[in-house]
Amino acid sequence: MNEIMLEAFAVILIPVIAGILALKEYRISSVATSAIEVLISIAIFLSGNSSGIFYINAVSKVFILMVASVYLLSTIYSMEYLEKGTWLRHSYYFLLFNFFTASMMFALTINNYGLMWVGIEATTISSAILIMTEKTEISTEATWRYILIVSAGVTFAFISIILIYYNFGTLDVSSILSRSPGNSLVLRLIVSISLVGFGTKVGIFPVHTWLPDAHSESPAPVSAMFSGVLLPTALYVVYTIYRIDEFHELYIWAGTVSVVFASIFLGSQRKYKRMFAYSTMENMSIALIGFATGTVVGIAGALLLLVAHSFGKASAFYSSGNVLKSYGEKDIERVSGVARAMPVTGSSLILSSLAVTGTPPFGTFFGEFLILYAVYSGGYIIPFVLLAIFIPVAFISVNYNVTRMAFGHESKMRENNRRMPYIALVPAIISLAVGIGFLVVTYALV
Amino acid sequence: MSAAIAISAFYIQGQEYMRSLVRGQLIQSVLIAVASFLLAYYERSIDLLILGILLIVLRGILVTYFLLRQLPRRRSYLYERNVSVPALLLVDLVFVVIATFLVYSLAFSRVVPHSFLQNSSVLLFPLILFFQGLFLITSRRGTITQVVGYVEEENALILFGLFLLPVPIIIEASVFLDVLALVVISTVVTQEKDRHEPVEELKG
Numbered sequence: 001m002n003e004i005m006l007e008a009f010a011v012i013l014i015p016v017i018a019g020i021l022a023l024k025e026y027r028i029s030s031v032a033t034s035a036i037e038v039l040i041s042i043a044i045f046l047s048g049n050s051s052g053i054f055y056i057n058a059v060s061k062v063f064i065l066m067v068a069s070v071y072l073l074s075t076i077y078s079m080e081y082l083e084k085g086t087w088l089r090h091s092y093y094f095l096l097f098n099f100f101t102a103s104m105m106f107a108l109t110i111n112n113y114g115l116m117w118v119g120i121e122a123t124t125i126s127s128a129i130l131i132m133t134e135k136t137e138i139s140t141e142a143t144w145r146y147i148l149i150v151s152a153g154v155t156f157a158f159i160s161i162i163l164i165y166y167n168f169g170t171l172d173v174s175s176i177l178s179r180s181p182g183n184s185l186v187l188r189l190i191v192s193i194s195l196v197g198f199g200t201k202v203g204i205f206p207v208h209t210w211l212p213d214a215h216s217e218s219p220a221p222v223s224a225m226f227s228g229v230l231l232p233t234a235l236y237v238v239y240t241i242y243r244i245d246e247f248h249e250l251y252i253w254a255g256t257v258s259v260v261f262a263s264i265f266l267g268s269q270r271k272y273k274r275m276f277a278y279s280t281m282e283n284m285s286i287a288l289i290g291f292a293t294g295t296v297v298g299i300a301g302a303l304l305l306l307v308a309h310s311f312g313k314a315s316a317f318y319s320s321g322n323v324l325k326s327y328g329e330k331d332i333e334r335v336s337g338v339a340r341a342m343p344v345t346g347s348s349l350i351l352s353s354l355a356v357t358g359t360p361p362f363g364t365f366f367g368e369f370l371i372l373y374a375v376y377s378g379g380y381i382i383p384f385v386l387l388a389i390f391i392p393v394a395f396i397s398v399n400y401n402v403t404r405m406a407f408g409h410e411s412k413m414r415e416n417n418r419r420m421p422y423i424a425l426v427p428a429i430i431s432l433a434v435g436i437g438f439l440v441v442t443y444a445l446v
Numbered sequence: 447m448s449a450a451i452a453i454s455a456f457y458i459q460g461q462e463y464m465r466s467l468v469r470g471q472l473i474q475s476v477l478i479a480v481a482s483f484l485l486a487y488y489e490r491s492i493d494l495l496i497l498g499i500l501l502i503v504l505r506g507i508l509v510t511y512f513l514l515r516q517l518p519r520r521r522s523y524l525y526e527r528n529v530s531v532p533a534l535l536l537v538d539l540v541f542v543v544i545a546t547f548l549v550y551s552l553a554f555s556r557v558v559p560h561s562f563l564q565n566s567s568v569l570l571f572p573l574i575l576f577f578q579g580l581f582l583i584t585s586r587r588g589t590i591t592q593v594v595g596y597v598e599e600e601n602a603l604i605l606f607g608l609f610l611l612p613v614p615i616i617i618e619a620s621v622f623l624d625v626l627a628l629v630v631i632s633t634v635v636t637q638e639k640d641r642h643e644p645v646e647e648l649k650g
Binding site: 112114115117118121122124125128129132140143144147148151152155156158159161162163165166171 | 576580583589592596599600603606607610611613614617620621624627628631632634635
């Protein structure tokens with residue numbers, strides 16, 4: 001077994017071990033293992049590609065690093081966020097949290113479409129109970145919707161796996177992708193069914209309905225994992241199947257329609273966590289379009305957008321968690337004056353909101369810019385025009401609401417934890433650094 | 447055989463009593479296992495034989511056990527109220543027939559099974575079953591009923607694979623375990639909430 005194989009094996013196994021250790025002692029084991037996970041994912045990022053048991057390429061390396069980073073941040077944030085006496089005991093929370101990460105890593109690295117499906121289904125199994133950590137009737141209902149809608153969708157996606165095996169006689173990702181693409185009906189069926197099936201997990205319209213419920217009712221670190229890395233992991237699987245037969249028109253149009261509806265839904269949101277959930281739906285749809293263009297510029301834009309968004313959205317949900325802890329309210333209307341009452345959380349809330357809506361110089365801006373350029377130069381004029389109209393609509397909706405929360409009437413609320421605000425601020429700054437780093441590298445190269 | 451499986455789906459849709467629903471699921475899983483054994487005999491395939499055994503053990507016995515274990519705890523699980531069975535069966539019949547024939551003729555009619563079932567429209571049956579499962583989930587509010595709908599969808603996939611070209615047994619086994627784990631998790635949720643109605647908090 002060569003070096004990268006060992007690293008890929010480790011990146012799956014380490015969270016599993018952390019999960020088991022968490023039953024005895026969850027604090028040190030979870031933080032230490034998530035830090036090791038980041039180091040190994042950096043090693044994978046710097047290693048070559050692989051196509052043995054594990055299929056690692058330039059795209060999946062970025063996803064692995066992204067998952068590991070948000071995993072570390074969310075683990076640290078969870079330590080502070082979880083209160084004593086939650087329905088789900090802390091040791092079980094970390095057991096499931098670590099298994100959840102392991103299943104994402106499995107789906108990202110395994111060189112088999114069938115096992116990728118198993119990995120995605122395993123993410124549902126391991127993460128469902130996490131939604132009802134602070135069990136309420138509404139969070140139980142959200143958990144149930146998540147289980148049922150996502151499982152029904154992913155089950156549908158299994159038809160595409162059966163058809164892949166029917167068409168190629170193997171489920172090996174690397175060997176299927178190395179064959180020349182055909183244009184038969186079966187191939188079209190495979191990529192179309194996969195878009196609807198796995199698209200449920202990515203949050204593509206109209207199969208996105210679980211997304212706002214699960215995001216709004218989960219504890220903040222779990223929402224951050226959902227938005228920041230779970231949806232991109234499902235998107236990676238969609239993209240890997242899409243590469244079998246690049247059905248550009250269908251994917252670009254599906255992504256565009258999804259952006260349009262996400263932007264419309266964003267305008268009518270009354271709860272800030274649901275608003276951020278719809279913003280995730282919008283960002284995932286834009287990234288899907290980037291991948292669907294099939295050009296280097298589009299794919300690079302999608303990766304840049306996803307990385308900057310994962311940190312930005314993690315920060316947005318951590319900030320939401322801080323606000324919820326202090327104000328005890330989920331309604332945008334009932335929260336105001338955060339910037340003055342809680343300066344650090346206020347800063348992270350504003351920065352993260354700018355980050356997830358593609359404001360320059362955040363990484364998301366350059367990602368969206370590259371994707372729009374790829375769409376335009378690919379000749380998809382109507383999708384380009386629709387995106388150019390509805391991305392700013394989403395920008396205005398989110399930033400208008402966040403501005404109302406951050407400023408508005410003065411409030412007597414205070415931060416109720418010294419460390420949580422700073423943990424929320426770090427990913428927003430990383431998202432900014434991604435954008436500035438991109439600018440610097442581009443400038444140096446040009 | 448396929449027709450019997452489709453009829454079992456209608457039987458499930460027609461039940462108000464939870465115990466009969468779970469029994470319907472058991473009958474359906476056993477029927478698919480029998481189909482697997484028959485194909486194993488014709489195709490001389492060990493994999494299909496193992497698949498049939500897995501179906502009986504994991505789906506027939508374990509899933510049924512977990513679902514039935516939930517039943518006696520509360521009275522409300524025994525009977526789902528406000529279900530208009532004749533109307534639902536009628537809508538179901540129309541919905542399934544239209545959906546299946548549309549999907550089949552548009553997409554799957556040119557997908558030919560590898561096995562001795564070539565040149566038959568046998569793929570219609572898993573599609574019928576799939577839409578039946580989907581309809582059961584959307585038309586009913588009870589937790590157990592919705593789980594049975596989900597298991598029915600999974601059964602449809604097994605049948606689809608069985609008729610077309612069964613995927614490697616290791617993948618199939620993982621799928622079975624996944625479904626089992628989901629059923630177990632569902633039972634945790636079931637203990638907390640037995641009906642699912644629209645919620646004001648989760649609108650928009």
